[in-house]
Amino acid sequence: MEEREETEIECVIRRFSQCEKQGFQDMKIKLIGLALAGALLVASPASAMVLSVTGGTADTVPGNFNPTGFPGGVLIGDPITIFDSGDAGFGLSLSSAANLRFEFLGSEADFVNVFNSGGDLFSTATAAVGDVATVAAGGGFVPFSFLGGGSGGTATNGGPIDSPLLMAFADLGNNTFLAMFNDGGGPDADFDDLVVRVSVSQVPLPPAVWLLISAVLGLVSFARIRRQGQQAA
Structure with missing residues (x-):
């Protein structure tokens, strides 16, 4: 047999x-x-690189960026990618599901701006530097938006972005980016009106x-x- x-x-x-x-x-x-x-x-x-930026306009951190009070991050002249109202469909993306860590790094703004991801996480009126929130997210655009206290508009990652609001991203490496907001108040596009560090805290098996x-x-x-x-x- x-x-x-x-x-x-x-x-x-x-x-x-x-x-x-x-x-x-x-x-x-x-x-x-x-x-x-x-x-x-x-x-x-x-565990490979899961955060990346697509689209936008390559630029550098402007000279009027005020790093005072920001624990680590970028310096004037470092590369950033800027997004405006014409950049819908682009932004900071996740290639797969992950737990995201958002850390409030500070703000230099007269207006009360808000960082939202499934709810208001950080307000420039109440948040303290170093405040942290963790959000579970699937693949695709990282789910967050900036709410401008000056113009009253919203800048959503992946679009839409209401004019004259702007946002920018700085790649810090190791699955970590700075999300930098400009609230449109005044002529200064300094991207320090609300700054949040975005990183991957855990990748599910x-x-x-x-x-x-x-x-x-x-x-x-x-x-x-x-x-x-x-x-x-």
Whole structure:
């Protein structure tokens, strides 16, 4: 009779059975380690760069930008990308689902401006430098907008952006950007009327990873129950 080729799952179960029969606990540990290492390899693409900017106009931080009170970030002359009312359909995007960390870095504005993401997170009237909020977001445009207290308009990431409002992004590396707002009050496009640091705080593991981990734990449990049954017999 022709021998049937052993499937991968049957091979794994057979090796676990050999571990139990021969008492090679270290072999079982190695198999678990290999499975978990495979899970990490599957998860590694999710840890790649997931924040990026598309569209806009390349420029530099203007000379009237006031970095006083901003803990880290950019300096005058550093590259930024500017967005205005003609840039709908472009902005800061996520390539996959992630938990986003928003940190209020300060404001130099006479108007009360607001940063909104599923609700008002930071107001220049009440927020303190270093205030943090975390928001779960799917892939696509990062869900946030600036509400201008001067003109009364709204600048939404990905559009629309009401004129004369402006926003800009500075890439700080390591999945971190500055979102910089200009409220249109006066002729100064200084982009320091509300500044927020946007970063990825956690990338969820893909469902396939959890499935693989569950399968490994199930095999371990199966082997333990089988051994206990043999001992009872």
